[in-house]
Each structure stands twice: as C-alpha cells, then as structure tokens.
Amino acid sequence: MAKRTLRTLIGASLLAAASLVQAEEPRVVAITQIVEHPALDAVYQGVKDELAEQGYKEGENLTVMHESAQGNSAIASQIARKFVGDSPDVIVAIATPSAQTVAAAARNIPVVFSAVTDPVGAKLVKSLEAPGANITGVSDMLPIDKHLDMLQRAVPDAKRIGTVYNPGEANAVSLVNLLEERLAERDLELVKAAATKTSEVLGAARSLVGKADAIYLTTDNTVISAVEAVISVGERADIPVFAADTATVERGAVAALGFNYYNHGRQTGKMVVRILEGASTSDMPVETMDTLDLFVNPAAAERMGISLPDDLIQEAKEVVKSDK
C-alpha cells in the first residue's frame, strides 16, 4: 500500500516537473549540412554563436539538432525527412544539395539556407527579392566586381586572368561563368583550368603558366583544399594569386576582399533569430554577405613578383605577415 502511494507520489511529481519544463519549452533549430568541411563547419558554428549571442542558448531555451550527410545524397534526403517529421521551429540547410532536399520535403516549416551561391538557379526561391514560399537564406555569391577592382588595383596591367575550378561543383561553375562575364565587361580574358579532384589542382595550376598574368580563385572547395599547389606555382612562375576568402591569404595568396564563412553563418543566424521571433520567410529577401574585409600579404606578393601599392596595404583590415 505504502509502496503504491510512493509510486503515485513520484509519478505525480514527475508529471509536475514535466509540465514545468513544458512551460518554458525550448525553441528547436535543426541544421543539416551536406558534408563536413572547414567552410561549412564554420557556417554551422557561426549560426550557433549568433543564436547564443542573441539569447538562444543550447540546453536552456534552445535545442539544436545537427546532422551531416557525409556527401551522400540519399542520407541527405533522409535527414531532411527526419527534420521535417520532428517539425522544428526552423530548419537551416547548409549548401545547395542539402537545401534542395529540405525544400523538396518541407511544406510549412520555415527553411533558411546558407552557403548557396545561386538560390534562383537551384530553384530554391523564385527571386532573390521575393522568395515567395517558406524558404529564404543567405547566398554566398561573391561580390566579384569588388574583387576584380581590388585585383586591378594590385596588378593594373594584367590582361589574362587565370582560374582553377572544379567543373563538378555547382557553386564553382556558377561563379566561373559569372567571372567570365564580368571579366569580358572589363576587356579581360579568362583562362580556365579544370581540376575535378584535389590531386589535379597542381597540374591545372601549372597549365596556366605562360597563359595567365594573374590568378583569381573563387571559393571552390576542391581548389581551396589544395590551394598551396596553386600558390607554389604562382611563386615559381611569378604569377600573383588572388583569393575570394581571407583564410587563403593567410595560406600565401596575395590579397582577398574578405569573405569569411564564419561571418556568413552569423548572418544566417540573424535570419533564424528573426524567424524565431515571429518574422515570416516570405517577407525576408535573400541576403548576400554584408561585411567585407581586405586582407593583404605583401611578402607573398613579393614572392610572386609584384609589390602591392601602399594605399591598398593601408586600407587592409589585416596585413598578413608570412615569412616562409
């Protein structure tokens, strides 16, 4: 008898505890990414840090679900279904394939994509200004014109611009197509070298020797993974190498007008917070990166046979000193 009373008591207090917890039910954000990779991991970290800074702390008033599909599209699809079934407050989808699988599965849950270069081409949104449905996000489309301005200030007489890219990566191809267009507007010529794997980057970079006066690299995952190969070619053949992301300047490129995936994630996080606080995705245009920092590496420039103009160095947010 006493045992039963005790059991009832425990049961009742458990119920009470459960209802207490429910009173402050944490918001749920589910994050899926196609593959683990430094840039995409930085986006994930940025999203979480931004949420924390705006008062959504994991374990207190926020639950974060996070899965990576390991580059496997069937698993990406299952992750999308799992998340949709769990009906979180917001689903964050990092990179194009993940965003597409989530878009195919989610009907009513707000989706914020990140690290998607061409959201219209990927059919995630109807237009950048008016996404239309339950999906919006941050595009990592590069401000290529600003990058080319910077490049032309550093090497004004460069006529042929080389680039190495992976023809199998959606983002890389859209960027290279755009680059070609924008270079043509400036009467410059694009010299392309394809590398489908990191092991092919060195060979591709070598093929640019004699054909390119400068090299500009986009945020192509394959190429950036093996960027040292391009930099070594640039140093040997006196071809200055410019990058789209600041981390590559620290690895030996001449300069970059900053694109940083961690900040990209922070910006994504800001959109997530707005949705958690009641904003609707259909009123939120797709955003592009709003902060750009100039990073320069004068020592690398010298090794590649140019000297950077003083005003460019003075404008830089960071002057990288590498002495290898």
Place this chain on the structure above:
Amino acid sequence: MLSEIAFYGAVETGLIYGLVAFGIYISFRVLDFPDLTVDGSFPLGAAVAAILIINGWNPWIATGAAIVAGMAAGAVTAILNVKLKILNLLASILTMIALYSVNLRIMGRPNLALLTEETVLTPWYDLDLAYHQVPVLLFIIVVVVALILLWRFMKSETGLAMRATGANPRMARAQGIATGAMIILGVAVSNGLVGLAGALFAQSQGAADVTMGVGVIVIGLASLIGGEAVITPSTVMRALLACVFGAIIYRLAIAFALNADVLGLQAQDLNLITAVLVTLAIVLPGVRSSVIAKFTRNKA
C-alpha cells in the same frame, strides 16, 4: 521515436534503392560480375531525366530515356569486358569514371534543380494522401512492376541462359549459349534499373547532382546482402523480394540511427556501420555453416 514523415521517407528511399538492389542482384549474383558502373549510371539516369524534364518532355518518357541511357552505360562496361577482354571490375571502373564527364556534359552544369518542374509525382499529389505518402505509393507500383517483369524474365529461356552463364560459363557455352551476349544483356538490364532508380530519386529529391552516385554500389550491396539474411534467396522471387526488403530495412536502420542519439551513434558513423554490416552479412553465413558442419561431424 521515428516520426511518420521520417518513416515514409525511409521507405521511399528504400524502394528506390530496391531497384538498385535488383540491378546489383543481376550483375553480382546472377552473372557474378562485380559492377561499379552503377556509381555512374545512377547519376546518369538522374541527369538524363532531369535535362529532358527541364526541356519540357513528359516526365515518364524522360524516365524511360533514363532507363535506356543506363542500359547503354551497362552495355559499354560489358563490351569492354567481353570484347576487349578487360577485367570486369576494371571495365566497370573505367565506365564509371567516364560517366562523370558524360553526366556533366548532359546536364551542362553540376546540379539541375527540378523543384518547380512537373515530375512523374506531380499528378499523384492530387490524390487524397499526405504529401509524404505519395512517393511511397507510386514507387511501390513501380517496384512491383519491375519485380514481376524481372521475375518473368528470369524464368524465360533467355533468363535461364543468363543464369547458366553466371553459374557455370564453360558449361553454358557447351550448351550453345552465347555467354558474351548474355553478359552484355544482363549488365545492360542491371544498369537500366539503376538508371531508373536515379531518375526517380532526382524527381523525388528535387534535383539531379553529379555527386549523387557516390557509394551507390556499397549501399546496393548492403541492401542485397541484408535482404538475403532476412529472406533466404532460394528462388528468384524470394531473391527479388530480399532486394526490396533489404533496401527498406537498410533505410529504416539509417532513419533510426539518425534518431538514436541514445546509442551514441551519429550520422558520421554511418559509412563505418554500413561497411561493418556488409562484412558481417558476407562472413556470417559462412561461419554459421562451418559451425554446423563441425557440430554434425563431431556427432557422427
């Protein structure tokens, strides 16, 4: 534990990979031909279907074209093997690598979105069913049709000749069977099924992507072998059923793994788990029979 949507999602992906498992059953089990072409013919099917659908073709005809493209890819592998005498595994690797470039050419870019296009699924959404149940219903019909056609094919004279080719090529030749032609036909049919799976997958996922073929062979094998562990493949029908059930079980296992934070399992462990499961499924039946053999010998 497993939400309804996640469950139907697993069944849907499982049905599509059931078609892949059919293909791998024909190449790997019937013909004894280890065929890595599938890692290329899966995205090939997706690419062909996607580009045709975007250009306004009827999605079913586009899907049919994907089957034909897959069959052509399989035929190339088999011809490399039969006519040019290249080792079967190597022949399939060559085709698989070539298909990467071919797929990029077909699509013109690495990712073709189908999210707003009319697909084979579109008319079915008018049915009075939940959004996530529709693909399951359609794919069950496709898989059942494929299963019946394959079953009848395997029992036909050609099918029997194909099975003889895989079981004992020398004897088959002695019986007047053109084993080379059988291998070409079998590998073509196998990759046609994989192309179909790729086409359906792209349409249910909303995009074709050149990278979507990675690991298809291993997952197909895992489904085939896992299914055989559950349903003893003593007849063709049972073997085909094993393919479908194995593929669905594999997907349900992944769906559970995605939910099973309790076990400490995470998505990044999936590739390792798959490899371990396939190894166990290959090794265990042998261990079991040798244990039984030892036991009976001791008794005698």
